[in-house]
């Protein structure tokens with residue numbers, strides 16, 4: 001049977017109410033947080049930087065500084081070059097960064113600010129201050145937070161240098177025998193980045209993460225104020241990405257918009273693989289099998305540790321044990337397209353029908369079909385896939401398709417409350433629960449954690465509904 005496909009908010013054509021996305025400069029700012037010693041400046045109005053800082057603080061619960069070139073009425077008319085240069089000089093004085101990322105907001109893009117041209121002026125400043133500037137255009141009306149994240153990550157990836165004796169960018173350590181991977185993990189949680197790093201370390205793979213905000217956005221308590229939090233991938237490490245054996249990039253849909261791995265291949269000739277987010281058993285298997293294949297291809301064979309095999313078996317056991325709670329269950333899943341794609345496939349593994357799959361991203365018809373076909377593969381033929389849409393459309397879809405549980409970020413809470421549905425929080429942002437930055441989604445352990453959480457949520461609902469008050473469910 002054909003899956004039902006919709007690509008727009010049919011409730012109110014042309015009107016977006018509570019969109020299922022955030023804006024592109026937000027994603028670009030997060031990517032910059034994954035570079036060591038960096039500060040990000042948004043070229044545009046001050047409110048954009050304030051909104052993004054507030055958004056991050058609610059999810060990551062960390063102090064977040066983002067500068068702004070602070071447009072006013074006259075800048076909006078005559079251009080913001082002077083404000084930008086002044087803002088950058090202030091950042092240098094107050095933060096002493098090694099790297100400055102410049103992203104544009106809607107206003108700067110609308111009046112046609114040519115930041116690329118300003119970059120030429122900034123070259124002298126960069127040399128004098130030993131600074132690296134990175135820039136990308138991020139008009140929010142041309143893309144979502146994921147697009148902004150991928151665009152800025154691609155801009156950072158341009159710093160990778162080809163391996164050569166002249167640049168000294170060849171691997172001359174004992175690690176030369178280890179597979180060297182560029183890991184481009186997508187917009188995952190700090191806990192996910194830490195989990196991936198542990199996993200690659202355990203398999204004895206040398207890796208450079210782009211970006212890595214696992215510490216900058218989820219670090220420990222400070223004894224003294226730090227203008228720029230510790231952590232992030234250093235510019236020197238980013239330069240060595242051109243000497244890696246291979247790049248692995250998560251995000252089959254977002255990579256079509258902008259692919260940092262493709263940038264590194266273009267510049268340095270490093271082959272790459274685009275994989276789904278390793279959410280669930282099958283996607284994690286795919287990732288690990290790819291690593292093993294790469295080890296063989298490059299004459300650096302890998303051995304998966306016993307611990308990883310045990311994790312996989314535990315997950316399978318949890319799948320078997322939980323099937324009685326999940327059989328016949330219908331879910332609504334929403335968020336970024338790649339998150340929805342991977343999460344829907346994980347739900348299918350559990351035996352839960354992802355009856356509604358919704359994203360605010362304006363993805364292609366092929367990407368919609370990709371989500372739909374992956375669900376059909378598990379025998380669920382009636383899933384509805386909504387793209388470029390908002391939470392009003394989720395309300396409509398819930399009324400029509402009657403899921404029993406929602407899975408996604410905090411933005412779906414109003415729908416969950418309106419229809420009295422349990423909401424399992426996952427992805428970004430988590431603003432109405434504690435610890436969103438520490439939610440593990442990836443790998444066998446991430447899947448096991450989510451299996452437990454979804455099962456317990458369903459058990460709690462059935463227990464509350466039962467007139468008997470069973471204590472064993």
Ligand code: SF4
Pocket residue numbers: 023024025047048051104105106107140141
């Ligand atoms: S004006 Fe544009 S860039 Fe600024 S916060 Fe709004 S959507 Fe984002």
